[in-house]
Amino acid sequence: MGFSSRFWGVLLSGFGVAAPAFSQQTAPVSALTRQYTPAQLRHDLEVLHQTVKAGHLGARTYHSPAYLDSCAAAVQAQLTQPLTEREFRALLRPYVAALGCGHTAVQASEASQAAAKRATPFVLPLQLAPVAGRLVVVATPGLRPGLLQPGDEVLALNQRPAPEVLQGMLRQVPSDGLNQTHALNAVRRNTYAYYANAFGLPEEHVLQVRAANGTERTLRLTAADVDTAQANQQARAARQPAPGRLLQRHGSNSLRLLPQDSSVAVLDLNTLSGSQKSFYKAAFRALQQRPVRALVLDLRDNGGGQAFGGNALLRYLLPAPFQFVFETGPEQRKVRRQLAMGFWERATPGLMSTNPLQTWQRGRHQFVFRFRPSRQLHYNGPVYVLTNGGTFSMASYVAAYLKHRAGATVVGEETGGGEAGSNAMLSGRLRLPETGQLVHFPVYRVVHQIPAGPDTGRGVLPTVPVTYSAADLVQGHDRDLATVLELIAARAAK
Known part of the structure; x- marks a missing residue:
């Protein structure tokens, strides 16, 4: 769930940083400079639009079918001359963004990705x-x-x-x-x-x-x-963790005690994965062995990860049993046959069907996984969650559950991921027939089990919003953490 490590490899070639696929290169590369006729581009747009309407989970979540039709018509109106892949992607992405699904992304064709690895673009160094x-x-x-x-x-x-x-x-x-x-x-x-x-x-x-x-x-x-x-x-480069005494580390994730207050621990998570279970166990054991009066969970710029990595973390923080629920429908099953998938991606729906907890709600096939809090290492003190627009996918799920099911104080900025849920868990790739570009197409929706009311299309809103000035950003001030320390001090003074 969320952006995997391949995110950085496809942003500039389709949605990443490492292999830019642009039409302007120091040495011309045919796959990058090839132009497609308006008729070819319209064909690709029609295939994408019809597939979206047939079975994309976001097609009717936040906008009407008529609105998406108008977005497609706006793209088509611009297809009046030959375009390269990059130029065409620049027109397709606003249409894809209209779906309200951060897990749906347009990626360059395999030919362009291969060509981009040999290219040396002049980047904008800002x-x-x-x-x-x-x-x-x-x-x-x-x-x-x-x-x-x-x-x-x-x-x-x-x-x-x-x-x-x-x-x-x-x-x-x-x-x-x-x-x-x-x-x-x-x-x-x-x-x-x-x-x-x-x-x-x-x-x-x-x-x-x-x-x-x-x-x-x-x-x-x-x-x-x-x-x-x-x-x-x-x-x-990953975001640098807060300074302080290091207690545990796993890759870019760490648990530290703050230098200005050693009774405050910061669990800094840049990603969430199933391989972190032993790290969580060691981290919460370390918390149990110390007089920690508050835990700060830093989820800023955490793009998500694996679903069961996030749930493994929540077992140490939620006070009562909880459920992880995701769903799909007959439309998605039909569209899934048109998507390119690897062996395990194809096998995953069958494996999910063996889960004993399944139900039908509103015509959707739901899969339910239940979790219980950890008995021995559960943390019962106050929790503060730092979030920003980079808090996405599974990280937003964790923030939503902690806010609504554990009473945690969320500090910072509205999360980039949805509060009510997101389209995730499994994606295929729709290959556009003319340009060969790939559209990552999720076929499940995670439905957050929180008492937050109807889905308004917003992220997890902070309990205490924090605004950064230009000077704060330039000078690297951490106003979120400073705000948390003020809240902790005020709590202690009561």
Whole structure:
């Protein structure tokens, strides 16, 4: 469930960072520069649209069929001249985003992915944060020193004003429901990827910039100004954990005691997987052996992981038995036959059918898994959950259950994943017949068992919202954690 490790490998070639598939390259590659006729593009669009209407779980969740028809018509109206794969994907992604499903993504064809591995694109070496409608430079990964400073504001990029650039990038990001924080977070963390997805990569970038002192200037960037390897390395880097005494670690996940208050523990999770069960056990044993008065669960920028990894974590934190429920219907079973899947992906529905807890609700086939809290290592103290727009998929599921079933205090930003559920668990790949592009197509929906009322299309809303200024982002202030420490102190003072 959620974005797997292949996410980074497909964002620029279809939805990732590691292998950019753009039409502008230092050396022409046929698969990347090949153009398709309007008739071919319309055929691919029709196949995608009809398959979506036939059995995509998001086709009627947040919008009417008429709305999706209008989105498809808007794409078709733009298919008046030959386009490359990248150019066509830039038009398809807003249609896919209209489904309100962050697990549905358009990926380059296998031929383009292979060609992209041999290409050496000139990337945009900026991380731009949308702040109150402005684009503020937060970091300049790989850029030659002295050209731009964190805190500078980009007024225009390649003759497009900043609002147009921002909206173009946001339209490339699929999100759950009506959520906006996920797209904003994605643009900030991977600006050059989403800029390339929306507008391609020219041989140079021309920026209009306003410095912190108010002066404005025009800056021209070329490949000579950028270390692409360094830019990619920084883009892949995981968020750094909070400082403090390390108690347990598993990959990029850790348990620490805060240096300013050793009675506060931070369980920092960048991902959720079934292989973390022993880490959870060791972490909660360590908590039990210490006078910890509060636990901070940091789920910021956690894109999800495996379903049973998240449920394994919740066993140590939820006070009562709980259920994990996902569902599908006859429409999805029919569409599944049209999707490309590996052996285990094909076998998974059959394996799921052996689960003894199954039911039918509202014409949907539901699969139910039950979990009980851990008896020996359960944590019973106050829990604070840090979230932002990068908290997605299974991480949003965990946040929703802790907020509604354990009374945890959620601090930060609305999660990028849906509060009520998400389309996940299993995906196939719809291959478009003309361009060969792949659309990741989920065929199950996880239904969160929480008392939150009807699905409004929102993520998990924070109990205590935190807003970041441009200065906070540039200087790396952790206002979320600072807010939690204030809440803990206020609780102790009562």
